[in-house]
Amino acid sequence: MSTEKIPPPASSSSSSSSTTSSHYEVSKGFNGLDKVLLRDARGSFAEVYLYGAHVTSWKNDQAEELLFLSSKAIFKPPKAIRGGIPICFPQFASFGTLDTHGFARNRFWTIDDNPPPFPTNTSSKAFVDLILKPSEDDIKIWPHSFEFRLRVALGPGGELMLTSRIRNTNTDGKPFSFTFAYHTYFSVSDISEVRVEGLETLDYLDKLQEKKRFTEQGDALTFESEVDRIYLSTPTKIAILDHEKKRTFVLRKDGLPDCVVWNPWDKKAKAMSDFGKTRTINCSF
Numbered sequence: 001m002s003t004e005k006i007p008p009p010a011s012s013s014s015s016s017s018s019t020t021s022s023h024y025e026v027s028k029g030f031n032g033l034d035k036v037l038l039r040d041a042r043g044s045f046a047e048v049y050l051y052g053a054h055v056t057s058w059k060n061d062q063a064e065e066l067l068f069l070s071s072k073a074i075f076k077p078p079k080a081i082r083g084g085i086p087i088c089f090p091q092f093a094s095f096g097t098l099d100t101h102g103f104a105r106n107r108f109w110t111i112d113d114n115p116p117p118f119p120t121n122t123s124s125k126a127f128v129d130l131i132l133k134p135s136e137d138d139i140k141i142w143p144h145s146f147e148f149r150l151r152v153a154l155g156p157g158g159e160l161m162l163t164s165r166i167r168n169t170n171t172d173g174k175p176f177s178f179t180f181a182y183h184t185y186f187s188v189s190d191i192s193e194v195r196v197e198g199l200e201t202l203d204y205l206d207k208l209q210e211k212k213r214f215t216e217q218g219d220a221l222t223f224e225s226e227v228d229r230i231y232l233s234t235p236t237k238i239a240i241l242d243h244e245k246k247r248t249f250v251l252r253k254d255g256l257p258d259c260v261v262w263n264p265w266d267k268k269a270k271a272m273s274d275f276g277k278t279r280t281i282n283c284s285f
């Protein structure tokens, strides 16, 4: 994910650290939960809670926050954090028997300082590798053994890069299938001023109409009421244009064909005790 923008001036913020590596710092966050801080040489920043491997902040080199994090977010297990980037695994939404969006977003992940090498080397100097393995209780509700490795990195231009590697470690060699999403909440100024480009002419399942299939007609997707759709077979590049902020989020993805666009609008947002406001657009892959 990256942004293109005409930036206003802003000050930078700092946070005290308790552990450091050459690539990240570990610090205490809300309710004493551990969080990892990433900073690059140009001043871009990301914050990742080990609870859920949840990215809760991504700032550009002007210290502008790019993700929405609800002011009412509850940083307390087993509740998932509202905003940022929840990881939905092994189930997206209610596509299965597990609780909505699976359990990875409300488990404690650990830092993996010795991950298997990546096929291509990234030039990032600010990154962290996290890992989740199922507990015995997890295996009772989802009977598969796995290793989920997530790398969160800041790219050379301050881009936020997430890479997931999921390995089947079932001892009997049994395959498993899963659904997965980065459930990113982007911070936008006024949702009525936002357009999403790259989804036009595509088919989508409308979750507000019993997942019926429709074809997107407009030049770009705009918002006038609640939207909750799964766009199918989407391109590798999608853009979110925020006219008021004069900012464009450019989303690039690989290996994740579908794209979920969700905005709860006022009524649904108010019904969620941990939501706060609706100036957000949720794009999940």
Ligand SMILES: O=P(O)(O)OC[C@H]1O[C@@H](O)[C@H](O)[C@@H](O)[C@@H]1O
Binding pocket: 080, 093, 100, 101, 183, 207, 228, 229, 260, 262, 284
């Ligand atoms: O409240 P949760 O479990 O984080 O889910 C938030 C939303 O997640 C979206 O992906 C779903 O399409 C919505 O229907 C849902 O309300």
